[in-house]
Amino acid sequence: MMGPKQETQSALFYEFSLEDHVPQDHFLRSIDQFVDLSSIRPHLSDFYSHTGRPSTDPELLIRMLLVGYCFGIRSERRLCEEVHLNLAYRWFCSLDLNDRIPDHSTFSKNRHGRFRESGLLRHEFETTVARCLKEGLIGGHGFAVDASLISVDVQKQNSSNPEDWAAKQIDPKDAPRAVREYLDTLDDEAFGAATTVQPKFTAHADPASQWTAARKGPAFFAFSTNYLIDTDHSIIVDVDASRSNKTAEVGAMRKMIDRTQERFGLKPDWIAADTAYGSGDNLVWLTLKRQILPFIPVFDKGERTDGTFSRSSFAWDDDNDRYICPEGKELLHTRRNYSDATRSAPTWKAQKYRALKADCMTCPSKAKCCPNSDVRAIHREKYEHVRDFARKCTASAYNPTAQKRRKKVEMLFSHLKRILGLGRLRLRGPCGVQDEFTLAATAQNLRKLAKLKPLVPAAG
Structure with missing residues (x-):
């Protein structure tokens, strides 16, 4: 049969606990176990006056901001409304039912003031990264x-x-x-x-x-x-x-x-x-100055799109400091014989390598190599050795794995x-x-922690 009509009845006393009304498997419980705000007060101690009215708890503001960025609540006005209404948000922010929600203007005042001056948001991001490191996720x-x-x-x-x-x-x-x-x-x-x-x-x-x-x-x-x-x-x-x-x-x-x-x-x-x-300067910085292997495609303007031979069609002979064309002829940056051998030695500077005019004029592949000039020339960049090393990295067997991971x-x-x-x-x-x-990256790391290390509800 049809049940009685539901009517609002006011009770004199309520027995209510936020802890009991937030499910044990709620996503915020998994996030909460990784939120460490114990260092906020020492970090901000020099930015608060020792006199005057007590301010809003900075831990409360950070927890509210984390709720907003974890759940895509961009507006701080709307964030205050959501925390006021949502029991799980109140629990995460350590607010009781009767606790007052801060005004939205409090966020702007603190963000433009002590939060920014102290680098607090950066500090919390690094605290989260340190937790990921502790959990073995890095x-x-x-x-x-x-x-x-x-x-x-x-x-x-x-x-x-x-x-x-x-x-x-x-x-x-x-x-x-x-x-x-x-x-x-x-x-x-x-x-x-x-x-x-x-x-x-x-x-x-x-x-x-x-x-x-x-x-x-x-x-x-x-x-x-x-x-x-x-x-x-x-x-x-x-x-x-x-x-x-x-x-x-x-x-x-x-x-x-x-x-x-x-x-x-x-x-x-x-x-x-x-x-x-993949610029030459950046590859030099990574490989020579920081000793990091670059699985980065080289930024190269030497490739042609008109059907003629590109620079990659010419083989580089590092021992003899020359290029070998597809027809087996050599391209040199100098053909002089110096009494001082160091004058023609390879150097860290841009150079142009040219073939002999006699070789090019009688070459059967001239139409595909240098149809608009008498001699084929190749410009070699200053850091071409490093660029060649980067090409070897991207041509290695591990590069597909590195590029697949890059998509993350x-x-x-x-x-x-x-x-x-x-x-x-x-x-x-x-x-x-x-x-x-910074706040968005912190929220993403916290969500990743909650996903990979979920909170196991207590038995019973």
């Missing part, structure tokens, strides 16, 4: 690096040509926060000093962002989030923000590799990346945008962007 043998474009919360209509921007007289004291941060990063390799090329447009609200059409579609303003991951379990060992151009992203990679070694003593045996990281970082970017909802930035300026990327 092997430290193979790393992968990549960058992904994240659009900025500005519009093209609110931008101008850099020349018009430079002509404006702006007092740094009266400028918005994002503009002041832009001025502070003009000499930073990841931002202002990354390239001397002037962008087509500069955003007024966030001038540090990059106007880019790298997605082969309509151009937009963006920053790049750079991930350095351990390929064993896709743990993010470092994260950095930069402008969206190749030079800035390579600079971010170098910074992350050095910082990871300094913080955790981790230096990989090999690293995998795409062609954007692309999966993390997909998860970042699709699950965590970071397809468009909410904060502006280099510091705000770095905060968002």
Whole structure:
């Protein structure tokens, strides 16, 4: 039969426990076992006054931010509402039913103040990486690096040509926060000093962002989030923000590799990346200065697309410092016989190797080699020895495994945008962007820990 109508009845007393109402297998319970905030108060002790009204607990703010980034709640207004209503969120934030939720403006005040000045978000990210290391999820043998474009919360209509921007007289004291941060990063390799090329447009609200059409579609303003991951379990060992151009992203990679070694003593045996990281200077930095094997395709402009012989069609003879063409003729950078043999010895500089005109004019393959010139010449880069070493790495039997593992970082970017909802930035300026990327990477590592090391509910 039909049951009685449910009516709201107010009781004088309730016996209620959040601990009993959050399921033992809830995802937040698995995350909570890996959240270590014991070092927050000592870390922030110098940034609080010893007098005045008590402030909001910084541990509560960090826990709320972790909830927001773990579950894709981007708005801090909405985050406060969700924590107010959701019992599991209250339990994770150590809030009772009667505890008051902080106002959304508290996050902005602390983020622009003591959190940023103390580097607290970076500190918590490194604490999470240290926990992953303790749990045995970081092997430290193979790393992968990549960058992904994240659009900025500005519009093209609110931008101008850099020349018009430079002509404006702006007092740094009266400028918005994002503009002041832009001025502070003009000499930073990841931002202002990354390239001397002037962008087509500069955003007024966030001038540090990059106007880019790298997605082969309509151009937009963006920053790049750079991930350095351990390929064993896709743990993010470092994260950095930069402008969206190749030079800035390579600079971010170098910074992350050095910082990871300094913080955790981790230096990989090999690293995998795409062609954007395959410039000669970067390969020299990896192989000669850091002794890391590069499974990186070489950035090479020597390949021809018109059907004629490319540089790779010529065999390099290192013992005799020459190229051998497909017809067996040699190309030399000099044909003089010096009394001092060191004058013609191979050196670390760019050189041009040429064949004999007599050989080329009578060659049966001239139409496929140098149809528009009398002699075939090959330009050899300054660090071609290192580039040849990188080619051997990418041609080795282990390269398919390294490239397969490299795709794990692309999966993390997909998860970042699709699950965590970071397809468009909410904060502006280099510091705000770095905060968002750091919190998102922390949340991804915590979710990975919870997945690989789930909490086993107590029996009974």
